[in-house]
Amino acid sequence: NAGVTQTPKFQVLKTGQSMTLQCAQDMNHNSMYWYRQDPGMGLRLIYYSASEGTTDKGEVPNGYNVSRLNKREFSLRLESAAPSQTSVYFCASRSGQYTGELFFGEGSRLTVL
Amino acid sequence: GENVEQHPSTLSVQEGDSAVIKCTYSDSASNYFPWYKQELGKGPQLIIDIRSNVGEKKDQRIAVTLNKTAKHFSLHITETQPEDSAVYFCAASSHYFAGGGADGLTFGKGTHLIIQP
Numbered sequence: 001n002a003g004v005t006q007t008p009k010f011q012v013l014k015t016g017q018s019m020t021l022q023c024a025q026d027m028n029h030n031s032m033y034w035y036r037q038d039p040g041m042g043l044r045l046i047y048y049s050a051s052e053g054t055t056d057k058g059e060v061p062n063g064y065n066v067s068r069l070n071k072r073e074f075s076l077r078l079e080s081a082a083p084s085q086t087s088v089y090f091c092a093s094r095s096g097q098y099t100g101e102l103f104f105g106e107g108s109r110l111t112v113l
Numbered sequence: 114g115e116n117v118e119q120h121p122s123t124l125s126v127q128e129g130d131s132a133v134i135k136c137t138y139s140d141s142a143s144n145y146f147p148w149y150k151q152e153l154g155k156g157p158q159l160i161i162d163i164r165s166n167v168g169e170k171k172d173q174r175i176a177v178t179l180n181k182t183a184k185h186f187s188l189h190i191t192e193t194q195p196e197d198s199a200v201y202f203c204a205a206s207s208h209y210f211a212g213g214g215a216d217g218l219t220f221g222k223g224t225h226l227i228i229q230p
Contacts, residue, residue: 004156101162102159107156
């Protein structure tokens with residue numbers, strides 16, 4: 001049982017390059033989330049998808065786009081990477097909305113030079 | 114939107130002693146308060162949660178207390194062990210963010226718990 005799988009685990013980009021972080025869950029969850037984690041800042045929500053076909057902005061959406069490809073997959077895209085986007089990114093999912101356990105992936109460490 | 118403050122940022126205790134981590138929240142409408150543990154190199158994992166209709170919840174060595182009037186909740190770990198060393202995050206349900214979006218959790222900034230042998 002894989003849970004939440006993120007790829008890639010590590011990535012180095014140059015300023016202005018683009019990339020997509022992939023996330024897939026095998027728990028048949030409706031809601032999926034992308035968080036970023038920075039030292040001393042905790043976890044901040046970038047975008048979420050309450051169900052297949054819907055996406056909404058979280059606390060820090062600027063510079064990112066998302067796609068809920070199907071019920072299993074939720075991708076995060078950086079169109080023109082900036083050094084401020086250097087962070088660890090976590091994908092998460094849960095069955096319901098608002099409450100219930102969030103299941104996290106192991107994270108993707110992104111460095112933008 | 115919701116704002117969650119967590120203290121302390123670092124906590125060092127002797128093995129076998131108790132550890133307490135405290136959080137306050139701002140939105141009186143928040144009604145769900147989970148605690149997550151993050152080990153080095155891993156994603157956070159839920160260890161315990163409490164809803165606003167309950168004042169205390171225990172699970173073996175871990176307990177959480179909630180004071181709705183004061184808008185604060187705490188994590189208590191008794192008889193600490195080396196495997197308790199990790200970063201702990203509190204969170205509160207929040208239906209609205211500053212940007213206007215709904216859903217998700219607002220997390221505190223984390224507490225690095227160090228268990229000294």
